[in-house]
Amino acid sequence: MERAMAAEEGRLAPLQALSEGLTGAVERVARSVVALHARARIPSSAVVWREGIVVAAHHTVKRDDDIRVTLADGGDARASVVGRDPSTDLVVLRLSDGAKAAPAEIARDTPRVGQLALAVGRPGSDGPTASLGVVSAVGPSWRTWAGGEIDSFVRLDLAIYDGFSGGALVDASGRVLGINSSTLARGLAVTVPAVTVERVTAQLLEKGRVERGYLGLAMHPVRVGAASAARLELRHDRGLLVAQVAPDSPADRAGVLVGDVIVAAEGRPVDDLDDLLALLAAERVGTSAGLRVVRGGTLVEVPVTIGARPQRGE
Amino acid sequence: MHPFFLDDASAALAERLRRVTVRLSGRGWNGAGSGVVWRHDGLIVTNAHVARGPAMTVALYDGRELTGRVAWRSRSMDLAAVQVDARDLLAAGTADARSLRPGALVFAMGAPLGMADALAVGVVHGTPTLDRAGRPLLVRADIRLLPGNSGGPLVDAEGRVIGINSMVVNGLGVAVATEAVEGWLQRLAHARAA
Numbered sequence: 001m002e003r004a005m006a007a008e009e010g011r012l013a014p015l016q017a018l019s020e021g022l023t024g025a026v027e028r029v030a031r032s033v034v035a036l037h038a039r040a041r042i043p044s045s046a047v048v049w050r051e052g053i054v055v056a057a058h059h060t061v062k063r064d065d066d067i068r069v070t071l072a073d074g075g076d077a078r079a080s081v082v083g084r085d086p087s088t089d090l091v092v093l094r095l096s097d098g099a100k101a102a103p104a105e106i107a108r109d110t111p112r113v114g115q116l117a118l119a120v121g122r123p124g125s126d127g128p129t130a131s132l133g134v135v136s137a138v139g140p141s142w143r144t145w146a147g148g149e150i151d152s153f154v155r156l157d158l159a160i161y162d163g164f165s166g167g168a169l170v171d172a173s174g175r176v177l178g179i180n181s182s183t184l185a186r187g188l189a190v191t192v193p194a195v196t197v198e199r200v201t202a203q204l205l206e207k208g209r210v211e212r213g214y215l216g217l218a219m220h221p222v223r224v225g226a227a228s229a230a231r232l233e234l235r236h237d238r239g240l241l242v243a244q245v246a247p248d249s250p251a252d253r254a255g256v257l258v259g260d261v262i263v264a265a266e267g268r269p270v271d272d273l274d275d276l277l278a279l280l281a282a283e284r285v286g287t288s289a290g291l292r293v294v295r296g297g298t299l300v301e302v303p304v305t306i307g308a309r310p311q312r313g314e
Numbered sequence: 315m316h317p318f319f320l321d322d323a324s325a326a327l328a329e330r331l332r333r334v335t336v337r338l339s340g341r342g343w344n345g346a347g348s349g350v351v352w353r354h355d356g357l358i359v360t361n362a363h364v365a366r367g368p369a370m371t372v373a374l375y376d377g378r379e380l381t382g383r384v385a386w387r388s389r390s391m392d393l394a395a396v397q398v399d400a401r402d403l404l405a406a407g408t409a410d411a412r413s414l415r416p417g418a419l420v421f422a423m424g425a426p427l428g429m430a431d432a433l434a435v436g437v438v439h440g441t442p443t444l445d446r447a448g449r450p451l452l453v454r455a456d457i458r459l460l461p462g463n464s465g466g467p468l469v470d471a472e473g474r475v476i477g478i479n480s481m482v483v484n485g486l487g488v489a490v491a492t493e494a495v496e497g498w499l500q501r502l503a504h505a506r507a508a
Contacts, residue, residue, distance in 0.1 A: 011326040012472055014319040019419035019471035022437060026417035118417060118437075129440040130416040131456035159456055159485055161439065 028174030032104035083204030087148025123163025133158025213280030216249020348466030360465030424466030
């Protein structure tokens with residue numbers, strides 16, 4: 001009888017080992033996950049990314065200065081915003097001097113489909129919180145609805161609770177795979193991969209902003225019509241109708257008019273806004289791009305010098 | 315670790331859980347859910363919102379169906395004690411919720427949507443919330459619970475009961491901690507003795 005009980009205990013050992021592994025992973029990263037008190041109701045999570053630097057989800061941080069931070073050891077610190085990148089839902093903050101917070105261990109590899117992953121947050125002073133799931137899809141680089149470039153699309157099969165956004169996604173050994181966000185992909189649980197966080201953080205620390213190209217246009221996808229496309233010898237009949245030109249913007253200075261239909265950029269056909277946004281990477285600022293537009297029934301080439309997107313308040 | 319061992323372990327755990335989980339049904343719609351065999355002499359613990367009438371039908375894992383008398387109910391704790399006439403039951407082992415750490419594996423068994431002995435897996439979400447005396451009161455778990463899970467066991471990776479599944483709050487499964495159940499039963503025993 002006793003032997004049977006012992007055998008039974010032994011059968012459960014793998015579950016206990018897994019459970020120990022998961023709690024260990026949570027404990028390891030929790031030393032670097034802090035709570036920010038920068039919005040009404042519940043505090044939000046943030047990750048100590050470098051010495052004295054924390055990264056959080058932009059949409060959860062409603063103030064810029066004198067933000068109270070609850071550290072992993074329960075102590076209090078202050079932080080202020082260094083810079084924000086709403087397009088990737090990231091904000092970088094600097095902790096006040098002397099705040100004791102160990103930087104997280106960052107995973108350098110890309111997340112893999114099927115990999116166990118834990119979302120670890122700290123939505124207040126009652127200790128860390130965890131939820132378990134898997135990386136459910138990993139895709140190529142993608143552009144968020146706000147125009148941000150994210151190095152790979154990492155979708156999670158994992159429940160979203162209070163404190164998810166701004167928290168860490170960690171692998172089974174507690175290394176950080178990314179910063180979680182619930183707002184970047186229509187409420188799906190996604191993580192901004194570590195490589196993107198690193199790139200955006202470096203830019204924000206250096207310049208206080210993430211530079212992006214800017215034309216100053218509001219556009220809407222339209223069909224030119226098969227007959228017009230044939231007459232103009234266009235390979236396809238789609239384009240972007242210019243609905244608005246911002247005064248004194250790069251597009252304005254280049255002579256783009258309301259009513260123009262942009263059918264190609266840099267010689268490549270333009271179907272939707274993404275095709276044009278692809279031109280607006282930071283390294284294109286100051287360079288020239290050739291737009292081909294349909295204006296009054298004829299094709300016109302319009303060279304535009306890509307500008308830098310103005311910050312709010314500029 | 316070979317994945318087979320993990321499979322085998324969770325199957326063993328499910329079987330262990332099945333033996334200490336009971337299905338409770340009342341007359342008509344008057345409550346239906348799960349319960350936990352708390353003592354071998356016929357004490358079943360469930361939620362107050364499951365045990366609504368004066369008596370419930372208690373279905374055991376071995377096919378027996380017994381009549382249970384709802385001995386005590388506490389709406390504020392959402393707990394009920396149901397007594398069946400049996401002395402040979404296999405009682406659930408219990409563990410302190412106090413030692414639970416976020417990320418620890420947990421399992422729930424119950425009758426979600428009437429399906430008997432259905433298993434769910436998840437992890438501890440945060441440290442348990444405490445009562446005014448500093449004892450664990452509620453365990454929050456990242457686990458998917460459905461209505462028929464009410465009153466059933468939430469167990470750790472060793473199959474020990476850490477709480478009675480009671481509600482879902484903002485998507486989180488919430489269980490009344492074992493310590494709170496024991497404290498309630500002790501207070502009842504004192505009240506009876508007095």
